[in-house]
Amino acid sequence: MSKINFLKPNKDNLTTFLYIGSFLFVISVIDVFLNSFFSVNITGFLPSSLSFIIPIILGFIGLYFIRIEHSGYKFLDQVNKNINTNNFNAILSLLIIFIIIKSTPPILSWFLVDASFAGDSKDVCSGTGACWTYIKVWFRRFMYGMYPNAEQWRINLSFVALALLGSVGYFATEKYKKYLTLYYVIIYPFIAFLFIFFFISGGPIFFDFSYGIIAAVISIIIGFFIPSKFKFYYFIFVPITLYIVLKYFVFYEELIELGKLDGLNWVETGAWGGLSLTFIISFFCLIFCFPIGMAFALGRRSDFPLIRYISIGFIEFWRGVPLITVLFMSAVMFPMFLPADFFIDKLVRCIIAISLFEAAYVAEVIRGGLQALPRGQYEAAKSLGMGYWRMHIFVILPQALKLVIPGIANTFLALVKDTPLIFVVGLLEIVGMLNLAKTNPKWLGFAMEGYVFAAIIFWIICYAMSKYSYNLEQKYKTER
Amino acid sequence: MDLKLQKIIPQLITVLVVVLVFGFFTYNAQINMENRGIDFGYGFLSQESSFDVQFSLIEYDGSHSYFRAYLVGLLNTILVSVIGIIFATVLGVIVGVARLSPNYLINQFAAFYVEFFRNIPLLLQIFFWYFAALRALPLPQDADAILGVFYLTIKGLYVPAFIWENLNVFLYSLIAAIVAIVVIRIHARKVQETQGKQLPVFWIAIGLIFILPLLSFLIGGVSLSFEIPKLKQLATTSFIYEGGLSLPPELIALTLSLALYTATFIAECVRAGIQGVGKGQKEAAASIGLNPNQVLKLVVMPQALRIIIPPTTNQYLNLTKNSSLAAAIAYPDLVLVFAGTALMQTGKAIEIVSITMLTYLSLSISISILMNWYNKKIAIKEK
Numbered sequence: 001m002s003k004i005n006f007l008k009p010n011k012d013n014l015t016t017f018l019y020i021g022s023f024l025f026v027i028s029v030i031d032v033f034l035n036s037f038f039s040v041n042i043t044g045f046l047p048s049s050l051s052f053i054i055p056i057i058l059g060f061i062g063l064y065f066i067r068i069e070h071s072g073y074k075f076l077d078q079v080n081k082n083i084n085t086n087n088f089n090a091i092l093s094l095l096i097i098f099i100i101i102k103s104t105p106p107i108l109s110w111f112l113v114d115a116s117f118a119g120d121s122k123d124v125c126s127g128t129g130a131c132w133t134y135i136k137v138w139f140r141r142f143m144y145g146m147y148p149n150a151e152q153w154r155i156n157l158s159f160v161a162l163a164l165l166g167s168v169g170y171f172a173t174e175k176y177k178k179y180l181t182l183y184y185v186i187i188y189p190f191i192a193f194l195f196i197f198f199f200i201s202g203g204p205i206f207f208d209f210s211y212g213i214i215a216a217v218i219s220i221i222i223g224f225f226i227p228s229k230f231k232f233y234y235f236i237f238v239p240i241t242l243y244i245v246l247k248y249f250v251f252y253e254e255l256i257e258l259g260k261l262d263g264l265n266w267v268e269t270g271a272w273g274g275l276s277l278t279f280i281i282s283f284f285c286l287i288f289c290f291p292i293g294m295a296f297a298l299g300r301r302s303d304f305p306l307i308r309y310i311s312i313g314f315i316e317f318w319r320g321v322p323l324i325t326v327l328f329m330s331a332v333m334f335p336m337f338l339p340a341d342f343f344i345d346k347l348v349r350c351i352i353a354i355s356l357f358e359a360a361y362v363a364e365v366i367r368g369g370l371q372a373l374p375r376g377q378y379e380a381a382k383s384l385g386m387g388y389w390r391m392h393i394f395v396i397l398p399q400a401l402k403l404v405i406p407g408i409a410n411t412f413l414a415l416v417k418d419t420p421l422i423f424v425v426g427l428l429e430i431v432g433m434l435n436l437a438k439t440n441p442k443w444l445g446f447a448m449e450g451y452v453f454a455a456i457i458f459w460i461i462c463y464a465m466s467k468y469s470y471n472l473e474q475k476y477k478t479e480r
Numbered sequence: 481m482d483l484k485l486q487k488i489i490p491q492l493i494t495v496l497v498v499v500l501v502f503g504f505f506t507y508n509a510q511i512n513m514e515n516r517g518i519d520f521g522y523g524f525l526s527q528e529s530s531f532d533v534q535f536s537l538i539e540y541d542g543s544h545s546y547f548r549a550y551l552v553g554l555l556n557t558i559l560v561s562v563i564g565i566i567f568a569t570v571l572g573v574i575v576g577v578a579r580l581s582p583n584y585l586i587n588q589f590a591a592f593y594v595e596f597f598r599n600i601p602l603l604l605q606i607f608f609w610y611f612a613a614l615r616a617l618p619l620p621q622d623a624d625a626i627l628g629v630f631y632l633t634i635k636g637l638y639v640p641a642f643i644w645e646n647l648n649v650f651l652y653s654l655i656a657a658i659v660a661i662v663v664i665r666i667h668a669r670k671v672q673e674t675q676g677k678q679l680p681v682f683w684i685a686i687g688l689i690f691i692l693p694l695l696s697f698l699i700g701g702v703s704l705s706f707e708i709p710k711l712k713q714l715a716t717t718s719f720i721y722e723g724g725l726s727l728p729p730e731l732i733a734l735t736l737s738l739a740l741y742t743a744t745f746i747a748e749c750v751r752a753g754i755q756g757v758g759k760g761q762k763e764a765a766a767s768i769g770l771n772p773n774q775v776l777k778l779v780v781m782p783q784a785l786r787i788i789i790p791p792t793t794n795q796y797l798n799l800t801k802n803s804s805l806a807a808a809i810a811y812p813d814l815v816l817v818f819a820g821t822a823l824m825q826t827g828k829a830i831e832i833v834s835i836t837m838l839t840y841l842s843l844s845i846s847i848s849i850l851m852n853w854y855n856k857k858i859a860i861k862e863k
Binding site for chain 2: 081082083085089092093096097303304305306307310317319320321322323324325328329332333335336337338339340413416417418419420421423424431434435438447448451452454455458459462463466
């Protein structure tokens with residue numbers, strides 16, 4: 001055993017340094033731990049200012065002692081490499097460890113230990129913890145807004161049905177895979193529209209829903225006999241035409257009677273709200289903003305100067321203004337631009353405004369993808385004799401869209417996070433409902449619980465979306 | 481001829497559609513305004529506004545014009561944006577660098593911060609800070625002084641105000657110091673290029689920026705004193721701080737949430753930028769004998785900045801536009817003062833909304849022009 005130099009830890013006295021260092025480090029952690037969990041201060045005999053920084057000093061000296069390179073212990077080397085590379089890093093690591101230990105008890109006690117879950121009135125919430133009873137009592141309002149309690153099964157049913165219909169892609173066999181794009185781009189949004197507009201909205205117009213179903217069934221049956229060459233155009237035009245024909249020319253009287261008989265209670269869009277409204281708005285804006293954005297992305301790269309300038313103007317205008325002013329515009333300015341007897345529902349105006357706004361961002365993302373494609377792709381497609389539309393649909397867009405999946409996912413994420421802004425036009429989704437509930441005289445003082453609850457929900461949704469887009473990106477990366 | 485027609489027809493149709501839509505809108509707007517008895521015009525801007533604004537950087541009360549109200553809102557928007565951009569940049573750079581730290585705890589902590597704040601809607605964060613977190617602050621009479629002079633209360637943050645004498649001399653000395661530093665830098669570069677000698681520019685610069693203003697205190701007749709906020713009783717239970725500067729809680733909540741939210745995006749830009757510089761670049765720089773600081777300053781940063789700046793500009797723009805969420809917590813920004821209160825009073829929907837949108841448009845465009853200029857300056861000069 002050679003002479004120990006405490007200023008220079010080295011390998012010769014490895015065990016000594018290891019013991020002293022880890023002892024000091026463990027002591028410092030235990031001190032903070034006892035202090036925060038059991039409010040016992042083992043260094044209480046020291047002056048208060050000193051006892052505050054003593055764990056940091058002890059831990060720092062401890063970490064300094066065990067910072068020995070190539071010690072031969074795998075664990076020690078790992079620790080040194082990861083949290084203890086130099087003095088500065090050691091202090092930061094210590095601070096982070098202490099912050100975690102210090103903040104655990106108050107957070108835990110607020111969230112769980114002292115929180116109240118039982119009961120259904122404010123009286124049970126007298127503790128220092130969170131009042132989850134508040135969330136429990138207001139849960140339906142936060143989820144469905146002012147939608148009548150008795151009718152909420154309609155929202156649930158619609159969402160479940162749409163989720164099931166949306167998952168068709170996972171179960172489709174090879175044979176039907178080629179129709180999936182068509183399904184997701186045309187048919188599914190159409191069904192979703194029928195569901196949400198006529199099922200959730202309900203009322204005497206419910207029979208429109210049956211028109212939609214009839215139109216869809218008829219067109220699918222006929223669709224089997226259509227040559228595959230025309231199938232694409234067939235499914236774009238025929239169902240909608242059939243629907244309009246049915247609605248305005250056939251069965252009119254009979255179905256009105258039917259609709260009145262079996263009609264669901266009409267719920268005006270002003271009563272929709274809560275998380276379900278967030279979903280509805282995000283869903284529709286997502287569907288609408290994508291084709292519009294694609295059109296303007298192509299327009300911006302068009303050879304026709306006038307179309308190009310119009311596209312640039314559109315994109316730059318929407319990208320330059322905040323969404324809140326766009327919603328203001330849809331609320332106060334847009335009605336002025338329409339004929340006096342022509343009324344568009346608030347929710348629809350909102351969806352149009354957000355779709356146009358996000359479309360500009362989608363357009364820029366897609367343009368990035370279009371620009372990233374090598375020119376050879378365009379030239380090869382042209383040399384095969386493809387026209388503009390064929391070239392874009394079959395060659396350019398499939399590749400370009402694959403490139404911009406992360407960007408589009410980010411835009412959609414931004415869209416979901418932007419939905420709370422609709423409070424401007426008086427629609428109350430979950431954050432709006434929280435603000436309403438917070439001012440209820442019976443339930444004053446629980447703003448924190450509400451916001452934390454909404455934050456958790458949004459965080460889960462957004463985090464899941466970003467992880468999904470990341471996976472998608474990885475998947476297509478390997479295929480390329 | 482045929483080909484020419486093919487090129488003209490689609491454009492003609494598009495323009496026709498656009499013109500028709502706009503014409504339809506204008507036509508309806510005219511009829512609607514006639515029906516409601518509103519006339520179109522910007523004359524209202526010079527009328528007396530007769531509403532008050534809580535917080536304004538310039539002198540304003542109800543007797544001023546609507547245009548003055550517009551200026552108040554615009555200045556408040558710019559104030560929030562500038563403060564937010566400064567804090568977001570500082571925080572974003574720190575977090576972005578921290579995410580690349582070899583220290584496992586630090587980079588996980590940074591990653592947690594980014595994932596946490598990025599995935600929660602900004603509006604929710606603003607509400608959280610304003611309605612939940614800042615409401616938990618003490619009342620003015622219970623507040624303890626931070627460092628003896630700052631008071632953080634439920635009614636806002638009170639900080640000491642500077643009281644200057646001969647402020648202009650101080651400013652001149654500051655400008656002189658900056659000019660001197662620029663001149664010395666140019667000179668130092670010339671010396672290095674011609675003689676290969678390095679001057680300690682950094683230390684000279686630090687010295688100058690401290691010494692010249694200090695001299696202005698000693699011989700220029702500049703003096704500085706602080707006005708510390710003092711508690712004043714208005715009624716038995718109502719207290720307020722007098723003197724000093726007061727920052728309203730709306731401003732604090734807004735800048736805090738804007739900075740925390742935008743910093744996550746800036747952090748990702750910074751991380752991507754630093755990661756985008758090849759490892760070979762650093763190794764090559766080290767192998768020709770540059771020290772770590774020089775590697776960072778001369779090799780890594782110039783290349784990383786090229787990747788960082790364009791997306792960061794976008795984030796600055798987003799922050800500026802997001803500052804319009806101020807309306808949700810009644811911070812008197814452009815949207816609240818002008819598109820809110822002024823619109824309510826005058827009913828001039830088209831004029832006011834269009835002015836507001838144009839203002840944001842020009843703010844965005846000016847930031848992006850500034851940043852494009854900077855970006856062009858540091859871009860690779862290809863021959």
